[in-house]
Amino acid sequence: AMEGGPGARIREGxxxxxxxxxxxxxxxxxxxxxxxxxxxxxxxxxxxxxxxxTTFEVTSGGNLQPKQEVxxxxxxxxxxxTDNRNIVDDGKSQKLTHxxxxxxxxxxxxxxxxxxxxxxxxxxxxxKTEFAQDKYIKKKKKKYEAxxxxxxPSTRILSTMYYAREPxxxxxxxxxxxxxxxxxxxxxxxxxxxxxxxxxxxxxGAVMERMGGYGSIIxxxxxxxxxxxxxxxxxxxxxxxDNLHEFxxxxxxxxLSGTFTTETxxxxxEDNALLEEESNGxxxxxxxxxxxxxxxSVPEAVMEINQTExxxxxxxxxxxxxxxxxxxxxxxxxxxxxxxxxxERRKKLIEAAALLREKNADGLIVASKFHPxxxxxxxxxxxxxxxxxxxxxxxxxxxLECYTKLRExxxxxxxxxxxxxxxxxQVLPDRSHPKLTMSGGGGYLxxxxxxxxxxxxxxxxxxxxxxVEEPSSKRCKLQDLHC
Amino acid sequence: MSFVEYxxxxxxxxxxxxxxxxxxxxxxxxxxxxxxQTKYGVIRHSTDLIGKKYGSxxxxxxxxxxxxxxxxxxxxxxxxPHRTQILYSTDISIITMMLELKPGSIVCxxxxxxxxxxxxxxxxxxxxxxxxxxxxxxxxxxxxxxxFREHGVEHLVTVTNQDVCKNGFGVSNxxxxxxxxxxxxxxxIGHAKSALKAEGGRICSFSPCIEQVQRTCLxxxxxxxxxxxxxxxxxxVYNVRTISLQIPDxxxxxxxxxxxxxxxxxxxxxxxxxxxxxxxxxxxxxxxxLREVVGHTGYLTFATKS
Numbered sequence: 001a002m003e004g005g006p007g008a009r010i011r012e013g014x015x016x017x018x019x020x021x022x023x024x025x026x027x028x029x030x031x032x033x034x035x036x037x038x039x040x041x042x043x044x045x046x047x048x049x050x051x052x053x054t055t056f057e058v059t060s061g062g063n064l065q066p067k068q069e070v071x072x073x074x075x076x077x078x079x080x081x082t083d084n085r086n087i088v089d090d091g092k093s094q095k096l097t098h099x100x101x102x103x104x105x106x107x108x109x110x111x112x113x114x115x116x117x118x119x120x121x122x123x124x125x126x127x128k129t130e131f132a133q134d135k136y137i138k139k140k141k142k143k144y145e146a147x148x149x150x151x152x153p154s155t156r157i158l159s160t161m162y163y164a165r166e167p168x169x170x171x172x173x174x175x176x177x178x179x180x181x182x183x184x185x186x187x188x189x190x191x192x193x194x195x196x197x198x199x200x201x202x203x204x205g206a207v208m209e210r211m212g213g214y215g216s217i218i219x220x221x222x223x224x225x226x227x228x229x230x231x232x233x234x235x236x237x238x239x240x241x242d243n244l245h246e247f248x249x250x251x252x253x254x255x256l257s258g259t260f261t262t263e264t265x266x267x268x269x270e271d272n273a274l275l276e277e278e279s280n281g282x283x284x285x286x287x288x289x290x291x292x293x294x295x296x297s298v299p300e301a302v303m304e305i306n307q308t309e310x311x312x313x314x315x316x317x318x319x320x321x322x323x324x325x326x327x328x329x330x331x332x333x334x335x336x337x338x339x340x341x342x343x344e345r346r347k348k349l350i351e352a353a354a355l356l357r358e359k360n361a362d363g364l365i366v367a368s369k370f371h372p373x374x375x376x377x378x379x380x381x382x383x384x385x386x387x388x389x390x391x392x393x394x395x396x397x398x399x400l401e402c403y404t405k406l407r408e409x410x411x412x413x414x415x416x417x418x419x420x421x422x423x424x425x426q427v428l429p430d431r432s433h434p435k436l437t438m439s440g441g442g443g444y445l446x447x448x449x450x451x452x453x454x455x456x457x458x459x460x461x462x463x464x465x466x467x468v469e470e471p472s473s474k475r476c477k478l479q480d481l482h483c
Numbered sequence: 484m485s486f487v488e489y490x491x492x493x494x495x496x497x498x499x500x501x502x503x504x505x506x507x508x509x510x511x512x513x514x515x516x517x518x519x520q521t522k523y524g525v526i527r528h529s530t531d532l533i534g535k536k537y538g539s540x541x542x543x544x545x546x547x548x549x550x551x552x553x554x555x556x557x558x559x560x561x562x563x564p565h566r567t568q569i570l571y572s573t574d575i576s577i578i579t580m581m582l583e584l585k586p587g588s589i590v591c592x593x594x595x596x597x598x599x600x601x602x603x604x605x606x607x608x609x610x611x612x613x614x615x616x617x618x619x620x621x622x623x624x625x626x627x628x629x630x631f632r633e634h635g636v637e638h639l640v641t642v643t644n645q646d647v648c649k650n651g652f653g654v655s656n657x658x659x660x661x662x663x664x665x666x667x668x669x670x671x672i673g674h675a676k677s678a679l680k681a682e683g684g685r686i687c688s689f690s691p692c693i694e695q696v697q698r699t700c701l702x703x704x705x706x707x708x709x710x711x712x713x714x715x716x717x718x719x720v721y722n723v724r725t726i727s728l729q730i731p732d733x734x735x736x737x738x739x740x741x742x743x744x745x746x747x748x749x750x751x752x753x754x755x756x757x758x759x760x761x762x763x764x765x766x767x768x769x770x771x772x773l774r775e776v777v778g779h780t781g782y783l784t785f786a787t788k789s
Contacts, residue, residue: 179581417720427711
């Protein structure tokens with residue numbers, strides 16, 4: 001059965017998306033939290049409990065009220081003109097002034113009524129053609145009948161929203177391009193996917209949605225940690241995150257060359273055992289911790305706190321000896337907690353490394369601000385043969401180079417460089433035509449399929465001898481670190 | 484292997500894809516004792532295929548080689564035997580996303596046609612979803628059913644041989660999404676509505692002609708669908724080519740020996756023109772559009788059941 005089910009209800013704490021015509025905004029559903037959207041202020045409290053997809057009106061108090069289904073006033077043969085040859089746009093055809101309209105709004109008159117008033121007070125309305133009248137009414141309704149629909153987040157909704165509102169955050173990845181990536185990459189339940197993205201976690205979320213919580217994902221990330229702002233918007237249930245791993249890009253080379261260790265910090269007795277198990281024994285890595293050095297300095301910092309506190313509490317009289325003792329205990333617990341967290345992080349890192357080392361991923365998705373070539377050349381090493389990969393780039397040229405380098409490397413077939421052209425349409429009786437053109441600006445994709453990397457290919461363009469790659473044939477259990 | 488789950492090695496009974504080279508491939512039913520002819524020679528299933536890893540290179544009898552690929556709905560779309568005009572992955576991709584399909588989704592489709600979209604839908608809704616596909620042509624319905632069985636996905640799909648405009652999809656109030664690719668989709672909107680779940684279901688109709696789209700949009704409106712939106716999507720493929728352009732001879736200036744303004748001492752690096760002054764050419768990499776491209780497949784109209 002589908003998660004969410006028919007008629008999923010809006011709950012406090014959800015990430016919901018507000019929709020008005022073509023404008024979207026993601027918000028957290030929290031009580032007594034003022035929301036600004038499309039020039040309106042309101043609280044979401046009244047929305048809680050309603051089903052997603054419900055349309056609301058904003059009342060004068062800033063509260064939401066489900067919109068009543070109103071009978072569209074059937075226009076009896078409206079008076080209309082045939083064309084606009086005699087209509088002069090002098091800005092004076094509307095008799096209601098700005099203040100008049102404001103007065104109506106303040107009186108609490110509903111948007112529908114305001115629109116009616118505007119029509120009645122327009123000197124040119126009945127001269128307009130029927131189509132122009134339709135357009136006029138639509139325009140006024142859009143302005144004065146402010147209705148908001150609360151929709152459940154999905155790849156469709158969020159990718160459209162991000163592209164419209166914050167394209168810079170997603171490297172201008174247009175939603176149809178994202179759609180191509182998901183299909184070309186054969187993203188489905190049960191896959192073991194490698195994802196590298198700098199799109200605020202939108203691409204990761206899209207991949208997770210298509211995997212439905214089945215299979216596993218290793219998210220590669222630059223810098224200190226993965227960004228998953230958009231991912232949390234999807235509202236996935238907790239179990240979806242059980243098989244989501246992450247691994248730093250900065251360790252990829254060491255992992256590929258066999259020199260990867262997590263040894264960075266002064267050891268715990270437990271840590272020592274761990275280090276012996278998983279070190280490759282070739283060479284020891286420099287002290288490059290994947291977290292910031294704050295972790296290492298914690299013990300010292302806590303020591304400092306201890307000392308200053310001890311100093312202070314000395315001055316207080318002996319009755320506070322107990323207080324001092326509890327403070328010391330607390331500090332020791334904090335240190336202990338931090339160490340546990342550190343150990344857990346290290347454990348996860350080792351798990352992710354083990355998964356990657358198997359070199360049997362079912363696919364690779366790359367969508368980042370980085371030049372794609374070095375990413376592909378290294379990350380493809382972790383992918384099994386006969387699996388698809390897709391790389392997104394905002395620009396075409398880096399993909400030209402990537403294509404060339406992949407041809408030189410070998411082990412890939414069916415390389416394709418493409419972009420999609422998307423066009424929206426207005427479909428109305430006698431008024432159907434394309435709307436806005438969005439061609440150009442959606443980004444480019446390079447896709448292909450891996451094959452067994454072979455030494456001495458008969459391809460004349462390949463002059464280098466390629467090493468024979470034997471990917472492991474079995475999927476190892478997580479506990480077995482020596483795959 | 485199955486179309487919904489990756490396997491590592493080729494097994495008897497699998498459908499595998501034989502890749503011969505640029506854009507040239509075909510599907511093959513792996514069977515003990517069988518041979519397959521290719522332009523590079525013969526492939527013997529028992530010795531060359533069964534037990535080999537997917538993605539392996541197989542040398543054929545005449546010495547040339549091919550790659551054996553794991554099937555995917557996308558590869559199937561490019562290689563399936565056409566019984567009707569089919570949908571290609573470009574349209575399939577946007578349909579999948581706009582219908583918000585994912586594991587567990589219940590989808591209704593008509594007509595089944597050659598099963599191109601069907602395979603993609605099944606892949607997306609697996610392992611807990613289901614596809615109800617309706618086809619009014621008896622042989623096509625049977626062929627589709629046969630293929631689903633061969634591809635190991637029959638538990639995820641129900642094929643019904645009937646006219647969707649008259650008899651609907653065979654289910655009520657359960658579908659998360661409905662897809663229509665039929666000549667008169669406006670006649671099936673009512674049935675689509677009753678197949679869809681109470682609220683929030685999505686519908687998509689694919690039509691080559693704008694007149695069909697107009698009638699369908701009206702019908703959707705009449706039946707109370709909202710968020711009605713029509714779009715089209717086209718694929719633009721680029722060939723990566725190294726291009727050499729000749730530098731024209733504009734003659735020499737009076738005494739000045741400097742030639743074309745290109746600095747020949749500039750070390751050439753990727754992406755920038757590389758002047759070969761002796762031969763008078765500049766080389767660069769380009770993404771060259773194909774000469775003939777698909778200009779139109781059909782209009783896609785989406786809507787939501789409120």
